[in-house]
Amino acid sequence: MIRVVLPAHLRTLARVDGEVKLDVDGQVTQRSVLDALETCYPMLRGTIRDQVTQQRRAFVRFFACAEALSHEPPDAPLPDAVAMGAEPLLVVGAMAGG
Amino acid sequence: MSGVRVLVGTRKGAFVLTADGQRDRWDVSGPFFAGWELYHLKGSPVDPNRLYAAQHTGWHGQVIQRSDDGGKTWEAVGNKFVYEGEPGTHLWYDGTPRPFEFVRVWHLEPSLDDPDTVYAGIQDAALYRSSDGGQSWQELPGLRTHKSAPLWQPGAGGMCLHTILLDPSHAGRIFIAISAAGVFRSDDAGKTWRPINRGLKSEGIPDPNAEVGHCVHRIAMHRSRPGVLFMQKHWDIMRSDDAGESWREVSGNLPTDFGFPIDVHAHEPDTIYVVPIKSDSEHYVPEGKLRVYRSRTGGNEWEALTRGLPQQHCYVNVLRDAMAVDSLDPCGVYFGTTGGQVYVSADAGDRWAPIVRDLPSVVSVEVQTLP
Numbered sequence: 430m431i432r433v434v435l436p437a438h439l440r441t442l443a444r445v446d447g448e449v450k451l452d453v454d455g456q457v458t459q460r461s462v463l464d465a466l467e468t469c470y471p472m473l474r475g476t477i478r479d480q481v482t483q484q485r486r487a488f489v490r491f492f493a494c495a496e497a498l499s500h501e502p503p504d505a506p507l508p509d510a511v512a513m514g515a516e517p518l519l520v521v522g523a524m525a526g527g
Numbered sequence: 528m529s530g531v532r533v534l535v536g537t538r539k540g541a542f543v544l545t546a547d548g549q550r551d552r553w554d555v556s557g558p559f560f561a562g563w564e565l566y567h568l569k570g571s572p573v574d575p576n577r578l579y580a581a582q583h584t585g586w587h588g589q590v591i592q593r594s595d596d597g598g599k600t601w602e603a604v605g606n607k608f609v610y611e612g613e614p615g616t617h618l619w620y621d622g623t624p625r626p627f628e629f630v631r632v633w634h635l636e637p638s639l640d641d642p643d644t645v646y647a648g649i650q651d652a653a654l655y656r657s658s659d660g661g662q663s664w665q666e667l668p669g670l671r672t673h674k675s676a677p678l679w680q681p682g683a684g685g686m687c688l689h690t691i692l693l694d695p696s697h698a699g700r701i702f703i704a705i706s707a708a709g710v711f712r713s714d715d716a717g718k719t720w721r722p723i724n725r726g727l728k729s730e731g732i733p734d735p736n737a738e739v740g741h742c743v744h745r746i747a748m749h750r751s752r753p754g755v756l757f758m759q760k761h762w763d764i765m766r767s768d769d770a771g772e773s774w775r776e777v778s779g780n781l782p783t784d785f786g787f788p789i790d791v792h793a794h795e796p797d798t799i800y801v802v803p804i805k806s807d808s809e810h811y812v813p814e815g816k817l818r819v820y821r822s823r824t825g826g827n828e829w830e831a832l833t834r835g836l837p838q839q840h841c842y843v844n845v846l847r848d849a850m851a852v853d854s855l856d857p858c859g860v861y862f863g864t865t866g867g868q869v870y871v872s873a874d875a876g877d878r879w880a881p882i883v884r885d886l887p888s889v890v891s892v893e894v895q896t897l898p
Contacts, residue, residue, distance in 0.1 A: 438562060438587055442603060472603035476587035480607045488586040522586040 431462055432517035439477070439520070443470040448517055457512035459491060460503040477520060488523040531853050532597065532895045533861055534578065535869055536565030539887035541580060543598045546882075550859055550873040553882045559601065560592065567634050567848055567891045570597075574642035575895050579661060581632040581647070589631055591647075593661050604661035608632070608649055611668040617651065618680040627651040627671060634848060636691035648688030652679060652705040654717060667717035670703065675722060675739045682706035682742050682761075689847055690746050694753045702756065702771060707742035710758070712771050723771030727760060744787045745847040749796035757799050757826070759789040759847070764801060766826050777826025782813055788850035792875060793858040797825035800852075800860060800876060802845040810865075811842040819862070821876045835879035836870065843868070848891035855896055863889025 433449045440446065451465040460483070467474045478485050483503070485491070491498040494508045494516050510516040533544040540558030559565075563582045571577040578594040580601070589608065592601040608629045616624035630650040638644035647655040647664060653671040655664040670676075670688075679686060687706055694700035699716040702723075709724040727741045742761035749755065758765040758774065762785050765774040778784035783803045792798035801820050805813045812818065817836040820829040843864035853859040860876050863869040867886040872879045 436586075438584065441561075442587075442590065472590070475589065475606050479588075481609055486586065486588060 430514045431457060431465070431511065432514055433462065433466060434517045434519045435473075436520060436522040438522065439473060442472055442476065445470070456504075457507050458504050459498070459501065459507065459518075462507065462518055463503075490521045490523055492519040492521060493517065529855060530897045531855070531859060532570070532575070532897055533851075533869065533871075533882070534568040534570065534580075534598070534891075534893045534895070535863055535886065535889060536568050536580070536848075536891035537863075537867070537887035537889050538564050541565040541568055541582075542883070542886060544869065544882050548855055550853075550855075550871055551880070555883055556598070558887075559598070560590075563590075565890065566632065567893075569635050569637055569893045570895045571637040571642040571645075572639055575897055577637070577642040577660075579635045579637060579645050581635055583631045589629075591632065591635075591661050605657065605663045608647070608653075608655055608664055609666070610653060610671065611666045612672075615672065616677055617686060618678060620681065622680075624677065627653065630685060633687045633689045634691055636693060639693050639695055646691050646693075646701075648691050648703060650685045650687040651681075652686050652688040652708065654688060654691070654701075654703060656717065667713075669713070669718050670711060670720045673711070673720050673722075675708070678739055679705065679708040680740065690743075692746060692748055692753075692756075694748075695750045696753050700753075700770075702746060702748075704743040704746050704758075706744065707761075708739045709741040709743050710746060710756075710771055723767075724774070725772065726767075726774035727765065728763070728776075729761065745789050747789045747791050747799070749791045752796045755796065755825070757789050757791065759786050759801055761785065761807060764789070764826060777822070779822070779827035779829055781820055781829050786845075787847040788845050788862065790850045790852055790860070792860075793852045793854040794856060795823070795858075795875075798823045798875070799826065800850065801829075802850070802862065804844055810844045812844070815840050815842060817841045817843065817864070819860070819872075819876055819879075832872070832876045832879070834877065835872075835881075841866075846890055848893075849889050851892050851894040853894045853896045859894065861892050861894050863892040865889065 431451045530547045535542040540561045542557035568580040576597045580592040582590040614627040619625040634648040636646040643660040690704040692702040711720045744759045754770045756767040764778045766777045819832040843866035850862040860872045865888045
């Protein structure tokens with residue numbers, strides 16, 4: 430079971446409280462986790478990554494296990510602790526704006 | 528007893544204001560979609576419980592929301608806006624070509640006869656249609672691929688398609704407006720388009736007969752007389768009596784003819800409303816006085832409407848989609864300000880009162896007249 434923490438706006442949009450728990454088939458990567466997330470919560474399509482290019486939106490960042498993962502390739506394996514469900518993948522809205 | 532429902536989009540959420548036909552006691556609900564920008568909300572004219580809302584943030588992009596119960600509950604629907612074929616290029620601020628790129632939805636215009644059909648005007652300028660209640664969106668690419676599109680250039684707010692007028696008398700006739708390209712008309716339901724900007728004069732455009740390049744802020748029509756169009760341009764109030772084939776200026780005695788919104792009285796096709804602001808560099812009302820101007824002669828002769836509006840120390844603006852009229856008798860007129868006030872006049876503009884004073888900055892105001 431993969432754990433994902435969404436930013437507040439996306440928790441509201443997806444109507445979830447706290448962490449999201451997902452089943453992910455195969456290797457646990459940014460892409461496979463986001464694919465599973467968008468399958469369970471289709472209203473999140475386009476809000477974390479572009480629907481056409483699949484690129485991360487500019488003001489969204491990924492962290493896990495105290496590591497910044499935003500610039501990792503989308504098919505790179507996520508840390509074992511995320512794959513094992515011990516630690517969540519954090520989806521974070523960049524601090525900007527007013 | 529009939530009533531009204533006012534749909535307010537702000538920089539930080541949406542609000543729904545309701546009242547009976549007297550329009551003096553109001554219920555305020557919201558914020559809906561708190562913290563998000565709501566550029567526009569609008570209801571279907573054939574099913575007043577069907578509402579559409581354009582929700583956006585710079586962090587998470589565009590979301591489209593739909594309500595089937597008059598705004599009590601909402602459901603996120605489709606938000607995939609993809610240009611059909613090659614996006615092509617327009618001109619950037621520095622005059623260099625730049626690919627069309629989806630930024631946000633500025634305006635949603637529900638069909639006049641089908642609640643599941645709705646049009647969306649987007650930035651960078653293009654027109655989309657959904658025929659399944661907003662679940663999926665298809666571009667009407669004849670507009671963006673018009674031969675003039677490579678010459679379109681953004682206004683200060685971005686290259687937005689901000690106005691969509693559906694002609695109730697001519698099936699398939701649609702008017703749209705783009706800042707800063709101008710007005711376009713289709714007579715075949717959006718398949719083909721042509722610019723209709725003859726008579727517009729804009730500073731900075733060397734060719735007085737330029738086909739495109741005009742910063743049109745808003746156009747409006749009365750549904751009983753759709754061949755007559757009124758326009759608030761960057762500067763100038765304009766009027767067309769031939770469905771946009773030609774335009775003439777009707778700014779008349781206005782203190783300034785810069786502004787954003789323009790609207791038409793529900794029962795008097797020659798009564799129109801604008802809210803002049805000081806200039807293109809000072810986006811607030813002149814002299815610290817919030818004044819709506821009304822013309823009962825289709826332009827040229829204007830009167831200031833001030834009763835109930837602040838007449839000192841007021842420095843707000845009224846954005847292009849932030850004025851609306853209801854269809855009660857007497858006609859109600861509504862507008863929202865960048866200072867977060869929403870005002871109503873239940874007597875066609877003679878007297879005004881605030882419905883709310885302290886919302887986030889108001890981007891759009893629409894009103895539904897309920898049975």
